[in-house]
Amino acid sequence: MPVRIVTVDAFTDAPFAGNPAAVCVMRQWPAEEWLRGVAREMNLSETAFLVPRNGDFELRWLTPAVEVDLCGHATVASAHVLWQDAHLAPGQQARFHTRSGLLTADRRGDWIELDFPVKIATVAEPPAQLLPALGVISPACVAKNAFDYLVEIESEETMRKLTPDFTLLKKIPVRGVIVTARSSTAEFDFISRFFAPGSGIDEDPVTGSAHTALGPYWGAKLGKTEMTGYQASARGGVVRVRLNGERIILGGKAVTIMQATLLA
Numbered sequence: 001m002p003v004r005i006v007t008v009d010a011f012t013d014a015p016f017a018g019n020p021a022a023v024c025v026m027r028q029w030p031a032e033e034w035l036r037g038v039a040r041e042m043n044l045s046e047t048a049f050l051v052p053r054n055g056d057f058e059l060r061w062l063t064p065a066v067e068v069d070l071c072g073h074a075t076v077a078s079a080h081v082l083w084q085d086a087h088l089a090p091g092q093q094a095r096f097h098t099r100s101g102l103l104t105a106d107r108r109g110d111w112i113e114l115d116f117p118v119k120i121a122t123v124a125e126p127p128a129q130l131l132p133a134l135g136v137i138s139p140a141c142v143a144k145n146a147f148d149y150l151v152e153i154e155s156e157e158t159m160r161k162l163t164p165d166f167t168l169l170k171k172i173p174v175r176g177v178i179v180t181a182r183s184s185t186a187e188f189d190f191i192s193r194f195f196a197p198g199s200g201i202d203e204d205p206v207t208g209s210a211h212t213a214l215g216p217y218w219g220a221k222l223g224k225t226e227m228t229g230y231q232a233s234a235r236g237g238v239v240r241v242r243l244n245g246e247r248i249i250l251g252g253k254a255v256t257i258m259q260a261t262l263l264a
Contacts, residue, residue, distance in 0.1 A: 003262040006085070007044075008077035011206040011237035011252035013110065018237040019206035020257065021074035022047040023081040029058075038262065040064045045201045046074035050082075056095040057082070059103075065200030068175065070100045070119075070147070072208010072239075072250055076112050079105035080254035111240070114250040118243070119212040121145040121178075133168035134179060134195075145213050147175040148194075152217075156181040156191050160232050170197040178210045180217070188238075189227035190218045206237030208250050215241035215248045 005024045012018025022042040029051055039047040039062035046068070050057045059078060061071035079094040081087075088094055094105040104115045121143035130149060131139065140152040149172070153159050159181040169177060176196030183191050192214055194207040204210075211229055218227055225243040230236065240251030 004085075005038075005042075005260050005262050006081050006256060007042075007258040007260075008080050009255045009257055010073035010076040010080070011208065011231070011239055012235075012255060013253040015255050015257055017235050018252075018255070019073040019204065019235065020044050021071075021077035023050070023074070023077050024048065024262070025050045025057075025081065025085070025087060027051070035060070035062060037264075045204050046071050048074040048078045050078055050096075052087075053097060056097060059096040059098050061098075063200045068199065070098070070116070070209040070212070072114060072116065072211065073206055073237075073252070075103060075105065075114055076208065076252045076254050079112050079114075080256070083107065084256060108251070110253055111251045112254060114208065114252075116209070116212050116248050116250055118216050118246055118248045119145045119147060119209070120216050121148070121150040121213040124149070126151075127172055129168050129171055130177065133165045133172070134177070135162055135164065136179075143213075143217070144174070148178050148210065148213065149174055150178045150180065150213055150217060152180050154181065156184045159191060159193060162193065164195050166195070166197040166202045169195055172198065175199055176201075176204070176207070176210070178207075178213060180214060182218075183230065187228070188230040189222060189224065190214060190229050191232050192229060193232055203233055205233040205235040206231040206239065206252075208239060208252065211239045211241050211250055212248050215243055215250075219243050
């Protein structure tokens with residue numbers, strides 16, 4: 001039976017910006033090989049697959065190479081599609097059962113707010129390849145959580161100009177590497193980039209899950225519980241964060257780009 005698939009740009013209110021994700025809502029789980037084949041065919045940083053479960057939804061995220069435990073932008077995209085295609089009523093909360101536990105999404109005007117667990121990064125010794133791969137000599141801080149390394153550097157301008165050695169970066173056994181700096185403008189509190197060649201993505205356009213580490217990290221440094229981050233990839237995207245104990249609220253907008261039918 002043909003399956004509907006929708007492409008959504010997340011963490012942006014403009015088409016062809018933010019982070020694109022494909023969203024596929026199905027009646028039941030198909031074969032594992034089919035899921036991985038679709039993710040490779042879409043060739044986006046993430047394809048989200050959803051199946052109904054007693055009014056909620058089971059949700060899985062696959063890159064072209066691997067299945068991941070947590071993904072923010074594809075969750076924003078999933079919630080957007082559930083409301084857009086009337087799987088859920090406009091004001092109804094989206095509830096997702098995932099490898100990271102129960103996650104929820106709510107509409108707040110034009111914004112979609114995700115309730116995620118924080119993933120605090122603590123100070124860590126960088127592996128030998130990390131700083132040379134980034135081209136960073138003297139970082140302000142190197143930290144690590146369950147998923148990623150987080151590297152703060154002093155200058156936003158320097159961070160924007162980084163040209164990592166992805167072959168070397170790929171050898172580091174983590175999901176990815178977050179590089180961040182304090183924003184040089186009043187519009188944003190912090191700026192970041194996210195590199196994940198080991199997960200099949202050299203640079204991810206906008207990484208919601210990285211903000212589960214960036215939020216508490218910058219919250220402690222700036223003395224704030226509500227902040228706005230900008231991910232400075234070529235596409236760029238905005239993520240609002242609000243700290244709430246061991247949880248974090250991530251806010252983003254979304255735009256539908258394409259609707260299609262999978263025939264295979």
